[in-house]
Amino acid sequence: MTLPFRDVNVHVSPDSYTFTSPSSPNAPALILDRPTGDVRLSDGPPPAHKRVSRVSSIAGILGIISLRLDKYAIAITKAQPMGRLRGHMVYKVIATDFLPMRERQIHDPDEDQFLSLLKTWILPGPMYFSYSIDLTNSFQRQAAMDNSTPLWMRADDRFFWNRFVQSDLIDYRRNGGRSHQGPQPGADPYILPVIFGTLEIRPTTLKGTPLTLALITRKSRFRAGTRYFTRGIDEEGHASNYNETEQIVILNDSNSRMGGFAGTGDMQSGKLGGSDGREMQIMSYVQTRGSVPVYWAEINALKYTPKLQVRGIETAMPAAKKHFDEQIRIYGDNYLVNLVNQNGREKRIKEAYEQMVEMLQTSSVEKTKGDMITDEKFHIIEPSSSKQEYDRLHYIYFDFHHETKGLQLHRAMLLVEQLHDALIAQQYFRGVEMPANGGLEARNLQTSVVRTNCMDSLDRTNVVQSMLARWTLDRIFVDLGLLQRGETFATADTAFEFLFRNVWADNADTVSRAYAGTGAMKTDMTRLAKRTKAGMFGDGKIAVTRYYLNNFRDGPRQDAYDLFLGAYHPATAAVGPSLVLAARRPILIQSIPYVLAFSVFLVLMALFTPRLPDASVLKPRLFILFWLVVAGWCLNFILGNGMLYVNWPKLNPRPWATEGYQDAISNVRKDKLLGPLVARHERGLSTARYLNAEEGKKRIE
Template sequence: MSLPFRDINVQVAPDSYTFTSPSSPNAPALVIDRPTGDLRLSEGTSYPNKRITRQTSIAGILGMIRLRLDKYVIIITKAQPMGRLKGHMVYKVISTDFLPMRERQIRDPDEDQFLSLLKTFVMTGPMYFSYSLDLTNSFQRQASLDNSKPLWMRADDRFFWNKFVQTDLMDFRTRGSRSQHGAQPAADPFILPIMWGTLEIRPTTLKGQPLTISLVTRKSRYRAGTRYFTRGLDSEGHAANYNETEQIVILNDTGSGMGGFAGSTDMQSGKLGGSEGKEMQILSYVQTRGSIPTYWAEVNALKYTPKLQVKSCEMALPAAKKHFDEQIRIYGDNYLVNLVNQKGREKRMKDAYEEMVSTLVSSPKEGTKADSRTDEKFHVVEPSSSRQEFDRLHYVYFDYHHETRGMQMQRAMLLVDQLKDALMVQQYFRGVDMPANGGLETRNFQTSIVRTNCMDSLDRTNVVQSMLARWTLDRMFIDLGLLQRGEGFATADTDFYFLFRNIWADNADTVSRAYAGTGAMKTDITRMGTRTTAGKLADGNIAITRFYLNNFRDGPRQDAFDLFLGAYEPSEGNIGSSLIFADRRPVLIQSIPYVFAFSVLFIFLALVTRRPADASVITMRLFILFWTVVAAWCGQFIVSNGMLYVNWPKLNPRPWAVEGYQDTISKIRKDKLIGPLVARHERGLSTAKYLSAEEGKKRIE
């Protein structure tokens, strides 16, 4: 088995980058020629006649990416140990660097912007890796994989976050290069899979019994993006904000701390044996979350409540079939828990989801439960037979908001009671580490999955997932004999319960920051077990921050995801012309927010500035009145034409943004006051039309 190198030195020379592993002196060096970016393996590791300008030690190669002018090697310059999981050390990426193929003599604003996007929004994200443990696969999937394969070949394609930027290395490994033909197995140790998400490892005790509890959330690299710019499904069936969360308990894992190796002295595998001959047991429970699986969008236009667009079930049906075909193939039966509101604007999403499930399953059987709080506490859609694949879908709607209003958060456990029979059948994974066989011996399988969503699949979703995880964890401890039947760890060990709540609250914040730009709401429920006044105030602050970020900052963040994950690949044409990120709105439209700001400043200064006793009051009043009218008009214009002031993604323009922009510009041109001042020139064109024109010009050339 070829595992990634734990130590890599990179030698920087004018004509190449050379990567070697000091702990594996007999292994070939990886050489990346400059400026071509060609890869090759070299048996010689010392170059006495080569001019080395710099040599440094790195933690690994994150990948290679081609931007507009040049190709870059992304290296991990610093990694922080996070603890051991099943005896394997896990690391977090702390800092990275970009090594260019060329020493650039000219400055290209777009190239600089590409690098800035990656460094600001992606390289600072929560990325984790291990040199010897597959973090992209749950322990249940790991138990069925061929451990003799290199780590990157075993990685789950969905959660192999840096797979696109590893393409050059993987292609070289499988096909070779111009100078070295055929497969190059010696390149395997240079390919390091990275996971994006949450990873917490906490050695602790339950009623005096040592154990390790871990929470791993893996964010899918497909349809990754930001809250209002990435919703629903794409044509391939990938859901927005899709995450797999695995709660892990390990017994007899003496290597779970931050210390050195114990037991095995195999430095390359980094693997430890059990404690004093006891079996190392791994128990895990997996849940998923993801956007409502249909075609829909929310169009933010500086309104607190964006406009909702929902396309027909018929249009989204092929994508939904692909989505659930994959989910059933990987996880078995899917219990679809929907937490959106049953009234107001979210009702359309509830109806769309239920229509989709009713279309997919054969002979759907629906049932509704009501109580004094709501007419529809639960709405269940079940197949009446099991004749086809999609009859493994089981839909459960829960009116979360009405049931938990008035801080009655304990009523959310009603959902767990509703799912109890399914959870009993679902089970959880239980395996025993078998070092001699190099893998896990499975004692128990998890046979199904709970897929939870609300509108954003963030706040309500995390509360419910933590409740399901708590119920299953009680069951695990009872089966292990650590708790008595009917006993729960919440009362049996308050310190462990505190740790559990905070791990899940941290998970909520991490998932929320990746999608919405802020920490999660309702984390007081997860941390404290109840709704608090302080939690409500914190949620108000989060709501305001999300409004600002989703309208004015998420465009560049979406661009960064699209760039790193390969949803957009920069062209090499039009160097230095700054066509991509240029603001092509009419100058008058761009200036209005500045006029508004100056108007407010002038009014403020007029109100607070001391005036001479003999100064004319009427003049000052007219001054304030004039700027008040200007500020009011500018504010009204900005709010009424919010589509023009949202910071939209520029690399992959959203269709609704292009349409909304064109409609708004057309309306403004008909305005009697400023219509004639809005010039009909190139700067007023939509991003989509402009890029289409440039693409057409390149094809002609």
């Protein structure tokens, strides 16, 4: 069994970076030649470098990325132990470092900004890894795998977060290089899979019984991005903000095992056998979340409620089929829980989702259940008979906002009751550790999955997922004999209940920060099991913060995702000599917010500056009135042309952003005051540049 090295030294010299493992002196060294960045393995023991400038100890290689001028190895320089799963230590990436292939004498503005994007938005993110256990796969999928294959080969491609930046190493492993042709298994220990999301491991007790509660949320690397710039699905069927969440309970887990080093046998795995002889049991329950799988977008224009755009359902059918093909193949039956509002702007998304499901199923039967609070409490779409693959889709609509308004959280349990029979049939995974081969023997399998969504698949979604996880966890504890039938852990053990709530609330915040830039709303429902006025006030502050971030900060964050995950290739994107990340608006339009700020400053100065008793009153009033008019005009212009002031992604421009920009510029040219000036001095947005960028992106793909 080949596992990643858990101790890696990097030897820095003018002509190469050489990576070695001190605990495996006979293993070949991985060498990155400078300045080309070519990958190769040393023949036999690593060569002795006469000109090594320094030797550093690192936790692993996150990957290799090519930017505009240079190629960089990204080293994990600091990792924090987070706890053990099945006795395997799990780590969080704390610090990273870029190792450039060239010693740059000249700083390129784009290159510096690319590095800044990665350092600011991606590398500080919640990334986790293990040298000896596969974090990308659920325990049920792990039980069906061959543990003799290298760890990176077992990784789930959806959640292998650093897969793109590992491409150079993986390509060399599979095909070799100039000096070594063919597969290179010696590179396996240097390829370290990393996940992005939530990982909480909490050793605890339930009514005096020791156990480990763990929660893992894996964010998909496909169609990853920010809230308003990444919605719906793409042509390959990848849903935005797609996450798999696995709740894990481990009995008889030994958390006192010491971790070994890379080498052979138990020391390389970092896993030693327990001494008490009791078999280790692992129970896990998996849920998924993701954006509504149709083509839709919300278009920022500085309005609090963006414009909603939904394309035809027929055009999205091939993509939706790819999405659900994968979902059914991996998880079995899918229970699609839709939590968007049934009225207002969200109604279009609800109807689009339902039309999609009806078109996928052979023939559907709809049932609607209402009550005095809402016209439609549940809307269920089920296949009339099971004739084809998509008849394994079961759609359940629940109007979460209307049902729980007025702080009535208990009404959300109506959804759990509606899903009761499905949850009973769904089961959960139960496996037993097999010490002989280090694998898992499956004793019970989860046969379906609940896929939950709201508009963002964040706040409402997390509340519902935590409720389903709670219901299943009670069932697991009853099956294990830790609880009596009809008993719940909420009443049986208040300390465990407190732990459970906070683990799920922390998960909500982590997923929300990755997508929306803030912590989650409605976490009082999860932490306190009730809706509070303080929680509603906190949600108001989050809403204001999201408005600011989604309009003015998410463009660079989206660019960072696209850069790290390979949606944009700066080394091969031919967009001309102009700076890729430079602002393209006319200088006059860029200056208006500054004029607004200056006007407000002058008005405040005039209002609060002391005046002499005999000073004239008329002139200050005219001064204040003039600058108030200027400020009012600037504010009206900014709000009326909001498309010009949203901080859009620049590496992969959104089609609606380009179209909206051109429309806004056309309107400005018609303005009696600014029109002639803009037309005369406009640097403008180069439509040709955007078309070239899109064309280059297609060629790369």
